[in-house]
Amino acid sequence: MAKNEKKMVxxxxxxxxxxxxxxxxIVKKAELIAYTSVKGCMVxxxxxxxxxxxxxRILDGMFKETGHExxxxxxFIPESLLQKEKDxxxxxxxxxxxxxxxxxxxxxxxxxxxxxxxxxxxxxxxDIVHSYRDLPKLYNQWVSVVRWExxxxxxxxxxxxxxxxxxxxxxxxxxxIAETEQMLGVYTRFCEESLAIPVVQGKKTESDKxxxxxxxYAIEALMHDGKALQAGTSHYFGDGFAQAFGIQYADxxxxxxxxxxxxxxVTTRLIGAIIMTHGDNNGLVLPPAVAPIQVVIVxxxxxxxxxxxxxxGVCAQLKAAGIRVKLDETDNSPGWKFAxxxxxxxxxxxxxxxxxxxxxxCILATRHNGEKTPVSLxxxxxxxxxxxxxxxxxxxxxxxxxxxxxxxxxRSIEEIQAALAEKDGFIEAMWCGDEACEDEVKAxxxxxxxxxxxxxxxxxxxxxxxxxPAKCMVLWGKAY
RNA sequence: CGGGAUGUAGCUCAGUUUGGUAGAGUGCUUGGUUUGGGACCAAGAUGCCGCAGGUUCGAGUCCUGUCAUCCCGACCA
Numbered sequence: 034m035a036k037n038e039k040k041m042v043x044x045x046x047x048x049x050x051x052x053x054x055x056x057x058x059i060v061k062k063a064e065l066i067a068y069t070s071v072k073g074c075m076v077x078x079x080x081x082x083x084x085x086x087x088x089x090r091i092l093d094g095m096f097k098e099t100g101h102e103x104x105x106x107x108x109f110i111p112e113s114l115l116q117k118e119k120d121x122x123x124x125x126x127x128x129x130x131x132x133x134x135x136x137x138x139x140x141x142x143x144x145x146x147x148x149x150x151x152x153x154x155x156x157x158x159x160d161i162v163h164s165y166r167d168l169p170k171l172y173n174q175w176v177s178v179v180r181w182e183x184x185x186x187x188x189x190x191x192x193x194x195x196x197x198x199x200x201x202x203x204x205x206x207x208x209x210i211a212e213t214e215q216m217l218g219v220y221t222r223f224c225e226e227s228l229a230i231p232v233v234q235g236k237k238t239e240s241d242k243x244x245x246x247x248x249x250y251a252i253e254a255l256m257h258d259g260k261a262l263q264a265g266t267s268h269y270f271g272d273g274f275a276q277a278f279g280i281q282y283a284d285x286x287x288x289x290x291x292x293x294x295x296x297x298x299v300t301t302r303l304i305g306a307i308i309m310t311h312g313d314n315n316g317l318v319l320p321p322a323v324a325p326i327q328v329v330i331v332x333x334x335x336x337x338x339x340x341x342x343x344x345x346g347v348c349a350q351l352k353a354a355g356i357r358v359k360l361d362e363t364d365n366s367p368g369w370k371f372a373x374x375x376x377x378x379x380x381x382x383x384x385x386x387x388x389x390x391x392x393x394x395c396i397l398a399t400r401h402n403g404e405k406t407p408v409s410l411x412x413x414x415x416x417x418x419x420x421x422x423x424x425x426x427x428x429x430x431x432x433x434x435x436x437x438x439x440x441x442x443x444r445s446i447e448e449i450q451a452a453l454a455e456k457d458g459f460i461e462a463m464w465c466g467d468e469a470c471e472d473e474v475k476a477x478x479x480x481x482x483x484x485x486x487x488x489x490x491x492x493x494x495x496x497x498x499x500x501x502p503a504k505c506m507v508l509w510g511k512a513y
Numbered sequence: 514c515g516g517g518a519u520g521u522a523g524c525u526c527a528g529u530u531u532g533g534u535a536g537a538g539u540g541c542u543u544g545g546u547u548u549g550g551g552a553c554c555a556a557g558a559u560g561c562c563g564c565a566g567g568u569u570c571g572a573g574u575c576c577u578g579u580c581a582u583c584c585c586g587a588c589c590a
Contacts, residue, residue: 053584061524070563072581128589149590182589183514185582190589251590263590300590333549368550386549396549513590 045376047314052258059308060187063317063377073185073192077301080377083325084304085195089175091227091322092197092299095219101171101199106153108176109144114152118277121151124244128180130192146179151245151270151296154200155278158292165204165284168292169212173199188305189262189513196300202292204282206271209293213269216297217250220265227322228303229428230254230310231436232264233459233508235484240468243296247271253483253508255436256309259457261483261510264306267297305513310432311401317378318401320428321421328417329374330360333367333386344385347395347413354414356421375400380424381417399424401431444493449478449509459483459510463503465496471507473498480509 045062046054060066065081077085093103109132116122130146133139147153154172162168175197182190199216203209217234224230232252242249246268254264272291275281281289311318321327328351332344341362348360359379361370367384374382384396389407397416398405401424408416439458443449449460460480464470474497475481489506496503 051584057583068582070581178590180589184586184588194590196590266590298590302590331549335548337548364548366548366550366552368548368552370551372551384549388549 045314045316048257048312055312055314056305056308057187059312059317059376065304065308065317066187071192073182073190075187075191077195080325081304084307084319084323085301087323087325088227088299088303089197092219092223093173093175095223096173096197096199099171099215099219101173101201104172104174105176106147106150106157106174108147110147110150110152111142111144113142114156115145117152117155118245118274121245121274125149125180128182130179130181147176148178148180149296149298150174150176150178150198151200151274151294152278154202154296155274155280155294158202158275158294159278159280162202162280162282162292164282168282169201169203169208171199171201171212173197186305188301188308191301194300194302196298198296198298201295202275202280203294204284204290204292206293209271209295210269213248213250213267213295213297216295217252217265217267220252220267220297220299223299224252224254224264224303224306225429227320228307228310229320229322229425229432230264230306231429231433233484233486234488235486235508237266237484238468238471238482238507240471241482241484243268245270245273247273251484253459253510254306254310255432255439255459255510256306256513257312257435258309259439259511260513261459261508262302262306262309262513263483264303265297265299268295270294270296311428312378313401315372316376318428319378319380321380321425324378324380325357326359326374326377326379327357327421328359328381328383329370329379330358330383330385331367331370331374332360332362333384333389335362335364337387339390340385340387343390347383347385347410350414351417354418356414356417381420383417399427401428442490442492443497445497446474446477449474449480449497453478453480453511457511459508461486461490461492461506462497462509463493463495464505464507465499465501466504467496467499467501470496470498474509478509480511483508483510483512 045058048055064078067076069076125148129148132144177193177195179193182192185191201212221232221234224232232254234252237249237251248269250267252264254262256262272293274294275291282292284290330344330348332340335341344360348358351358380400382398389395393410394407396405397408441452441460443460443462471482485505486508492506
């Protein structure tokens with residue numbers, strides 16, 4: 034026992050000791066990723082990819098429900114195309130990867146590997162949008178993009194990452210703005226209802242906007258270590274891209290007009306958010322909606338007559354009810370299996386042994402709080418389904434509680450410094466709207482502006498930095 | 514891109530100071546005993562010592578370069 038305990042401690046670095054190492058241990062030991070020989074490019078292993086597939090499936094359904102269609106753009110962008118919108122190219126140029134040869138032929142024009150696909154969509158919209166009848170186009174694609182980051186971390190910042198990028202084009206600014214807001218809402222619902230991650234919706238400040246956008250909205254989540262993670266973004270472009278790319282449509286009154294565009298995206302970073310929101314010192318903790326395995330069945334005294342048959346029966350029954358269930362029939366010891374599936378964050382574990390079978394029950398253990406309760410085999414499916422919902426609610430409540438405990442309202446830079454000296458977290462503080470103050474707060478506290486929350490609070494009358502009249506409340510925090 | 518650390522078996526690492534036959538634990542394979550919180554015994558397999566140069570009779574060990582990973586900053590989903 035003592036030996037076993039030591040092993041488990043060795044298995045993973047405690048969160049409080051070294052949060053970054055804890056994170057790295059989890060992504061490797063839960064078999065989410067493997068490194069490759071190219072910096073910042075990782076193998077997303079089956080267990081990690083299965084989480085992404087669940088994210089995709091749910092989000093894709095939400096996109097379809099709101100009228101979007103999937104398309105697929107090429108991964109190469111000619112340099113001249115990338116350069117059509119000035120702010121956009123300036124924002125992305127430093128981190129694009131280039132292709133200059135096709136086979137052994139030097140290309141006449143070098144091609145950039147897409148860091149994002151606004152330019153490709155615009156080039157296409159130019160050809161297919163001519164009339165108000167052609168609008169809107171509500172497109173999305175699930176692809177990978179490349180950004181040549183200097184420092185990389187699995188899921189949080191890799192050079193190639195998987196994402197979805199929605200690109201829509203509308204007749205009017207109002208419609209486009211409504212779309213931007215709608216998709217921010219979709220992301221918020223998804224994070225809260227499927228990932229059990231509470232988020233703050235807000236607008237980015239001018240300095241933090243997406244390259245080429247009129248306005249950028251984002252959802253911000255607070256990780257377990259008190260750092261902020263941007264979990265999704267939604268941009269309104271106005272007609273700037275349309276002008277740069279020459280996209281025009283004839284309106285009902287036969288005048289030529291520039292359409293208005295949006296784009297929005299979430300990435301595999303969401304998996305990083307799940308890890309850092311719900312994980313603990315025993316490993317990953319997955320929200321049931323995206324867990325590749327929702328229920329693992331661990332038979333005890335597996336060799337005893339009837340145990341395996343019963344376990345298989347239970348497995349089939351849960352599977353028939355649409356639950357993602359796995360029965361582990363390997364000859365590893367039960368203790369090994371407990372630790373293994375805890376590491377992998379499986380939300381619910383069922384233990385079935387001779388004693389349980391005799392009592393017509395099994396033991397149901399929940400990963401997030403370690404509780405074990407006996408449940409009757411007669412109503413097992415219902416019990417498991419109810420428990421999965423309970424787990425989700427418990428995860429969400431705990432994450433919300435953590436955010437609440439770590440959100441500080443500050444009226445001066447000194448108060449911010451004092452709050453962050455205790456523990457990193459979100460700072461709610463007023464801002465005059467001046468970029469110099471934004472920079473000053475970051476320089477003095479380490480906390481940058483995360484967003485201007487849609488839900489505003491009145492903390493004070495004056496800017497936290499310069500003391501001039503405040504325009505709005507800003508959410509500040511140290512960021513990933 | 515600056516500062517620091519590390520690359521040796523699938524994994525964690527020792528060996529580098531003082532150059533001389535490639536090591537341990539764990540995992541893996543096989544057989545047996547086990548199985549209600551990471552079981553035990555026995556036998557076996559596994560190495561471009563990150564990569565490229567150099568010094569040397571001889572390099573895991575010394576020198577130069579390079580690549581990757583981790584941490585801390587600046588930039589970013």
